Amino acid sequence: MKKLMLGNEAFARGLYEAGCKVVSSYPGTPSTEITEEVAKYEEVYAEWAPNEKVAMEVAIGASMAGARSFCGMKHVGLNVAADPLYTASYTGVNGGLVIAVADDPGMHSSQNEQDSRHHAAASKVPMLEPSDSQEVKDFVKEAYRISEEYDTPVIVRMSTRVAHSQSVVDVCEREDIPLKEYVKNPQKNVMMPANARGRHVFVEERTKKLIQEAETSILNKIEMNDGQIGVITSGTTYLYAKEALGDSVSYLKLGIVNPLPSYIIRSFCKKFETVYVIEELDDIIETQCKKLGCDVIGKELFGFIGELSQSIIKEKIKGVSTEYTALQTEIPVRPPVMCAGCPHRGVFYSLAKNKITVSGDIGCYTLGAAQPLCAMDTTVCMGASISGLHGFNKARPEKEKTSVAVIGDSTFMHSGMTGLVNIAYNSTNSTVIILDNSITGMTGHQQNPTTGYNLKGDVAAKVDLEALCRALGIERVRVVDPYNLAETEKAILEELAVEAPSVIISRRPCALLKYVKHNPPLKTNEKCKSCKACLKLGCPAISIKGGKACIDHTLCVGCGICKELCKFDAIE
Amino acid sequence: MDTKSIMIVGVGGQGSLLASRIIGHVLLMQGYEVKVSEVHGMSQRGGSVVTYVKYGDKVYSPVVEKGEADLIVSFEQLEAARSLPYLKKGGTIITSTQKLDPMPVITGATKYPEDIFNQFRDLGINFIPVNALQLAEEAGSAKASNVVLMGVVSTKMDIDKEEWLKAIEECVPAKFLELNKKAFELGRECY
Numbered sequence: 112m113k114k115l116m117l118g119n120e121a122f123a124r125g126l127y128e129a130g131c132k133v134v135s136s137y138p139g140t141p142s143t144e145i146t147e148e149v150a151k152y153e154e155v156y157a158e159w160a161p162n163e164k165v166a167m168e169v170a171i172g173a174s175m176a177g178a179r180s181f182c183g184m185k186h187v188g189l190n191v192a193a194d195p196l197y198t199a200s201y202t203g204v205n206g207g208l209v210i211a212v213a214d215d216p217g218m219h220s221s222q223n224e225q226d227s228r229h230h231a232a233a234s235k236v237p238m239l240e241p242s243d244s245q246e247v248k249d250f251v252k253e254a255y256r257i258s259e260e261y262d263t264p265v266i267v268r269m270s271t272r273v274a275h276s277q278s279v280v281d282v283c284e285r286e287d288i289p290l291k292e293y294v295k296n297p298q299k300n301v302m303m304p305a306n307a308r309g310r311h312v313f314v315e316e317r318t319k320k321l322i323q324e325a326e327t328s329i330l331n332k333i334e335m336n337d338g339q340i341g342v343i344t345s346g347t348t349y350l351y352a353k354e355a356l357g358d359s360v361s362y363l364k365l366g367i368v369n370p371l372p373s374y375i376i377r378s379f380c381k382k383f384e385t386v387y388v389i390e391e392l393d394d395i396i397e398t399q400c401k402k403l404g405c406d407v408i409g410k411e412l413f414g415f416i417g418e419l420s421q422s423i424i425k426e427k428i429k430g431v432s433t434e435y436t437a438l439q440t441e442i443p444v445r446p447p448v449m450c451a452g453c454p455h456r457g458v459f460y461s462l463a464k465n466k467i468t469v470s471g472d473i474g475c476y477t478l479g480a481a482q483p484l485c486a487m488d489t490t491v492c493m494g495a496s497i498s499g500l501h502g503f504n505k506a507r508p509e510k511e512k513t514s515v516a517v518i519g520d521s522t523f524m525h526s527g528m529t530g531l532v533n534i535a536y537n538s539t540n541s542t543v544i545i546l547d548n549s550i551t552g553m554t555g556h557q558q559n560p561t562t563g564y565n566l567k568g569d570v571a572a573k574v575d576l577e578a579l580c581r582a583l584g585i586e587r588v589r590v591v592d593p594y595n596l597a598e599t600e601k602a603i604l605e606e607l608a609v610e611a612p613s614v615i616i617s618r619r620p621c622a623l624l625k626y627v628k629h630n631p632p633l634k635t636n637e638k639c640k641s642c643k644a645c646l647k648l649g650c651p652a653i654s655i656k657g658g659k660a661c662i663d664h665t666l667c668v669g670c671g672i673c674k675e676l677c678k679f680d681a682i683e
Numbered sequence: 684m685d686t687k688s689i690m691i692v693g694v695g696g697q698g699s700l701l702a703s704r705i706i707g708h709v710l711l712m713q714g715y716e717v718k719v720s721e722v723h724g725m726s727q728r729g730g731s732v733v734t735y736v737k738y739g740d741k742v743y744s745p746v747v748e749k750g751e752a753d754l755i756v757s758f759e760q761l762e763a764a765r766s767l768p769y770l771k772k773g774g775t776i777i778t779s780t781q782k783l784d785p786m787p788v789i790t791g792a793t794k795y796p797e798d799i800f801n802q803f804r805d806l807g808i809n810f811i812p813v814n815a816l817q818l819a820e821e822a823g824s825a826k827a828s829n830v831v832l833m834g835v836v837s838t839k840m841d842i843d844k845e846e847w848l849k850a851i852e853e854c855v856p857a858k859f860l861e862l863n864k865k866a867f868e869l870g871r872e873c874y
C-alpha cells in the first residue's frame with residue numbers, strides 16, 4: 112500500500128515494521144513526530160523521558176535486555192545524551208539500538224546549527240542519512256540490521272526537510288522479532304577501565320569492518336551520467352542537486368555518512384575532471400575526500416551556513432539564477448508571538464515593567480524576548496536560565512535584587528532541577544520563576560512529568576513542583592496566577608527583596624489546551640483614550656484601529672489582563 | 684509531465700496544514716509523484732507559515748524557491764505580498780482578502796501596506812482575490828476559509844470535482860464534513 116507520509120511518520124513506520132519494542136525520547140523540533148507517531152502502534156512501548164540522556168539510557172537498557180529499541184531527539188538533544196552514547200558505542204548492543212537525531216540547517220526552530228555528524232564520528236557510531244520518506248523507512252530497517260550485525264548503536268540523521276516533508280511510502284507488515292536472550296556479560300557491559308580497554312579495541316576493529324560495509328552497501332549509490340563532472344552528496348542535498356543538475360553530472364550519493372568509504376570515494380573522484388562535494392553545514396565529506404588525496408570543490412562555493420537548495424546549487428555550479436518579481440513596498444516581518452491569552456504574558460509584562468534582568472531559557476516563553484515585551488537578557492540552552500543566574504549573581508551580587516531566571520515546566524524537569532540544587536547548595540539569593548503551563552508547549556504540546564499524563568494519554572504520576580523545590584533546598588516557594596497581574600508583580604518584587612533563594616511558580620495552563628475553558632472575548636468601548644497601555648502586552652488580539660484600541664473577537668480568549676491594565680475602564 | 688509547484692502561505696493557526704493535506708491527497712489520487720513540505724515549530728505561534736506542494740512524474744527537491752511557483756494560495760494579503768518573489772513568470776496567486784496585523788504593525792513600529800492588490804495589478808500579476816472569510820462564515824465557520832480557497836483552487840486545476848470531494852472526505856473529520864463541503868462549493872462558485 113502506498114501512502115503520503117511525513118519523514119517522521121515514515122521513521123515511526125520503519126520502527127514498527129522492524130519489530131522495535133521500546134521507545135524513549137524527548138521532544139525537539141524537527142524530531143518530535145517520530146515518537147508521537149510510533150506511540151500509536153499498540154505493539155510498541157513508547158514514552159517521553161524527562162530529557163535526552165534519560166531517554167538514551169532507557170533505550171540502551173532495553174537493548175541490553177534484548178529488545179530492538181529506539182530513542183529520538185533533535186540535534187542539541189544529542190549533546191545532552193552524548194555521555195551514554197559514547198560509552199554505549201563500547202558496550203554495543205544486544206537487541207538493535209537505533210537513534211534518530213534531527214538537524215536543523217537554517218535554524219527554523221533551534222538555538223544553534225550544529226552538525227550532528229561530528230557526534231557520530233567522535234563516538235565511532237555508524238550514521239545513516241536518508242533523503243526522503245521512503246528512504247527513511249528503508250534506512251531504519253537497515254539500521255537495525257547493521258546494529259545487530261556489527262554490535263553497535265546506529266544513528267539515523269534526519270534534517271528539517273526530510274523530517275517535515277511528505278512523500279510516498281510503500282507500507283509493509285511488521286516483522287516479529289523475538290527478544291534476544293539476556294546473558295550477563297560484564298566484560299561487554301560493565302564499562303570500568305579494565306573492561307573498557309578491551310572494548311575500545313573492539314570499537315576500532317568494528318570501524319574497519321563498518322568501512323568495508325560502507326564500500327559495498329546498497330545505501331551508498333553511484334549514478335553514472337555523461338560529462339566530466341562528479342558530485343558527492345547525501346540526504347536532502349542529493350535531491351537539491353538532482354533538481355538543479357539533473358543528468359548533466361554523475362553522483363555518488365552517500366547513505367552512510369559515518370564511517371565514509373575510502374575506495375568508492377577515490378575511484379569515483381578519479382573518473383572526473385571536476386568533483387563537487389555538496390553538503391549542508393560542516394565540511395565532513397569534503398575533509399575526508401581531501402584526506403584521501405582527492406581534489407574536490409566544496410565549502411569554498413557553498414559555505415558552512417544555513418540550508419542549501421536547488422537554486423544555490425544552480426547558481427554556484429551553472430552560474431544561472433531564476434528571475435522573479437517583488438513589490439517595491441517594504442513588507443513588515445511577521446515574527447512568531449505568544450498566543451492571545453498565553454499564561455506567560457503576565458509574568459513578562461511584570462518583569463518588563465520593573466526592568467528586571469531576565470536569565471531566560473527555551474520554550475514558548477523565549478518569545479518574551481521579542482517586541483514589545485523585550486523581557487529577556489540571555490538564552491543559551493535548556494536549563495541554563497537557573498544555573499546561569501547563579502553565576503551571574505556570584506559575579507555581581509548586587510544583581511540578586513533585580514534579576515530572575517524564567518524556566519518552563521518541561522525545561523525545569525529536563526535540566527533545571529540540578530541548577531536549582533546548586534543555588535541552594537552554593538547559596539545565592541536568586542529568584543527563579545517556573546512558568547508552569549502544564550505542558551511542553553513549544554514543541555507542539557507534549558506531556559511531561561509535571562502534567563499528570565504520559566505519552567499514550569494515560570494518567571501518570573505527577574511531580575509536585577512545590578514539594579520538589581522545597582526538597583531541593585529552597586524554603587521560599589510560592590504559587591501565583593499570571594492572569595492576576597497585581598499578585599504576580601507583588602510576588603516578584605517581594606521575592607527579589609528577601610535575603611534568601613526563592614521559587615515563584617506561575618501556574619496557569621497553556622491557552623491552547625483543549626480542556627481550558629475560555630471567557631467570552633472582551634471589547635473596547637468609547638472610553639478608550641488611545642493611551643496604548645494595553646499594547647505593551649503584545650497580545651496579538653489587540654491593535655489600534657482608527658486611533659482607538661480594538662480587540663479581535665476571533666483571537667481574544669478573555670484572559671482579562673488587558674482590562675487590568677486599562678486605567679479608563681475602556682475594556683469590558 | 685514537468686514538475687509543478689504550489690506554495691501555500693498564511694499565518695500560523697489559519698489551517699494551511701489541512702489545505703496542503705487536501706491538495707496532496709487529490710494529486711496522489713491522480714497518480715502523480717507528490718511531495719509536501721512544511722516547517723513546524725516557531726512559525727506556528729502566529730508567525731508566517733509556508734507549505735510547498737510539488738507534483739509531476741518525478742519530484743526531487745521538496746522545496747519551492749524564488750521564481751518557481753506555478754500557483755500561490757495565500758490566506759492573508761500581506762503573506763501574498765511576501766510570497767510574490769516565489770511566483771513563476773505567468774503563475775497565478777489566489778489570495779484571501781483577509782488582513783491580519785503582524786506584531787510590528789500592532790506595536791506601531793511599521794505600517795501595513797495599503798495597496799497590495801493595486802501593486803499586483805500594476806505589475807501585471809495574475810491574481811484572484813477571494814473573500815474567503817465571509818464565505819467560510821456563510822458555510823458555518825470562519826475556520827473553513829482554507830477549504831473555501833481549495834474550492835477556488837479546484838477551478839484552476841484540471842481535476843474532477845468528485846476527486847476533490849473524495850480528498851476532502853479523507854482529510855476532514857466526519858463531524859465537520861458537511862460544513863467543509865459547503866465551504867468548498869462556495870469557493871468553487873465564486874469564480
Ligand SMILES: Cc1ncc(C[n+]2csc(CCOP(=O)(O)OP(=O)(O)O)c2C)c(N)n1
Nearest residue numbers: 139473474475476519520521522551552553
Ligand atoms: C536539549 C534540547 N532538547 C529539546 C529542545 C527542544 N525544546 C525547545 S523548548 C522545549 C520545551 C519547552 O517546554 P516548556 O519548558 O514546558 O515551555 P513551554 O514551551 O511550554 O512554554 C523543547 C523540548 C531543545 N531546545 N534543547
Ligand code: SF4
Nearest residue numbers: 450453475552621622
Ligand atoms: S502555545 Fe501555550 S504556552 Fe505557547 S505561546 Fe501559546 S498559549 Fe503560550
Ligand code: SF4
Nearest residue numbers: 650667668670671673
Ligand atoms: S483579554 Fe485582552 S489580553 Fe487577554 S486575550 Fe483578550 S485582548 Fe488579549
